[in-house]
Amino acid sequence: MHAFLGRLAADPGLRADFEALCDFGGRVQGTPATEAAFAWALGRMREIGPAVNEPVPYQGWTARRSAVSLPDGVALPHVPLFGSAPTGPEGVTLDVLDLGRGAPDDVAAAGEAVRGKAVLLGHEYPFAPWTIHRRFKLAAAAEAGAAACLMVQPEPGIGPVSGGANGLAVPCFGIGIEVARRIAGRRVHLALEAEAGPATSPTLVLDLPGGGEGRVVLSSHLDGHPLGESAMDNATGVVAALALARAVAPSLAECRRGLTVCIFGAEEWALSGSKTWLAEMDPARRGRFRFNLNLDSIAGHPRLTALTSGFPALGPFVRRAAEAIGAEVAIHLPFMRNSDHANFADHGIPALRLIAGFDAPEGVLRHLLTGADTRAVVPPGELKAAALTAAAILWASLTAGDEELSSFGASRGAGT
Incomplete structure (x- = not known):
């Protein structure tokens, strides 16, 4: 040795x-x-x-265009999450609901208020016994009827957070805390043109x-x-x-x-x-x-x-x-x-x-x-x-x- x-x-x-x-x-x-x-x-x-x-084969995904913006057209920093569903070329304009940590219990507690909204879910430190992984939060929100999900990176000055949505049937984006504070309780325009298909790794x-x-x-x-x-x-x-x-x-x-x-x-x-x-x-x-x-x-x-x-x-x-x-x-x-x-x-x-x-x-x-x-x-x-x-x-x-x-x-x- x-x-x-x-x-x-x-x-x-x-x-x-x-x-x-x-x-x-x-x-x-x-x-x-x-x-x-x-x-x-x-x-x-x-x-x-x-x-x-x-x-080996895997299910690939490519984002062609994405946008997160205020209704007046002001663009906001973001990144689309891998595997997200597209919005269509015109995008969607949605009310934003802040779910805090965004744990499945938080989603359940919000009840019907989640339906049709763009929901804010907290990104958290991924390597700890207490961590609730992003996939569980996204899945709970989608099952509750959310129209879009935005993962919020919580530390000022760092910007958006990336990650995977793993084929979730709603558009998903990563944003920073500054953007989350700006859009919470307001309306936001979201657009994502993306395509999935067979690929090789x-x-x-x-x-x-x-x-x-x-x-x-x-x-x-x-x-x-x-x-x-x-x-x-x-x-x-x-x-x-x-x-x-x-x-x-x-x-x-x-x-x-x-x-x-x-x-x-x-x-x-x-x-x-x-x-x-x-x-x-x-x-x-x-x-x-x-x-x-x-x-x-x-x-x-x-x-x-x-x-x-x-x-x-x-x-x-x-x-x-x-x-x-x-x-x-x-x-x-x-x-x-x-x-x-x-x-x-x-x-x-x-x-x-x-x-x-x-x-x-x-x-x-x-x-x-x-x-x-x-x-x-x-x-x-x-x-x-x-x-x-x-x-x-x-x-x-x-x-x-x-x-x-x-x-x-x-x-x-x-x-x-």
Whole structure:
């Protein structure tokens, strides 16, 4: 392990790759810039070994034109949410109802007042046990008869928030708190011309043999959002996965199992990329996957947490691995469907997401999905420390006994 960690600590490519990936911008799936970013990542993987692209289908969506404006025509800053239903070319003018946090209980309490309105729903810190995810708020509002939904980013000076509407049958937009205050209780004009249709997402795969037939899957997602540089979410995870693969490759022959590195797309589209890749895979190949370490938003706060997907034995395993290098990792056992690890867990493969800033809403990860998610908020030392902790977990999973690793899946409990 010491040689592996030494190579990783000395690797200048970690920060250089981070800067290069951020240069592609927000990396919205299906855009030319994102295709170029995937080509760049595939080239970096091929410097390590025989990487390939295994593309998968997903339901794509493209916004042609969008507008949020006052009835007198004054345009307001906004962003359409992925997968939103269009309004038609003329748009719609609606009364605006402020539902505060916008939890399903808030929607229910408003009763018939929701019907036919454009409703304001509060965006909240996405990584905490108390979080109510955007999809639940949007779904509740649509089911109650809302004619449109606007997710409100609550911090002044940051601007609108992005995200997915995941095929909801009403138009959905992200706005900032300043816009929300301006339109609450008034009328607003909304327009969205968009089209959905079959599309294809890259899945970059690098398979590196080890001392046995099994594989540890090291994963991250490259796609992001139109605002900022998608730096924390998830340039941090992609470049760490590349650095770990470079550093561990010379040592894999002494490991009990090999390494499969996966860089997914369409993660921001309801985890579609990894879901389809795993579902359409030959079961024999999938059966060789012993463990998934998913790196997603691993910098932005100095504290790391492993979301262990309801696998109780993973927590002690991760803590021991981190302690071996003097690091600490908090554990959150209940299953959270917020990144690609969830699709591995659905197939019974022990899986965790390593994330920074869990239950720390004061940290800069509160700016995910906004224009403030840029390279400037990721200190080099924080990214390197997170990569080294991930490396310790990776090494433990590559070298653990078969009996220990197989026991993780057998112990999955009610936390799912």
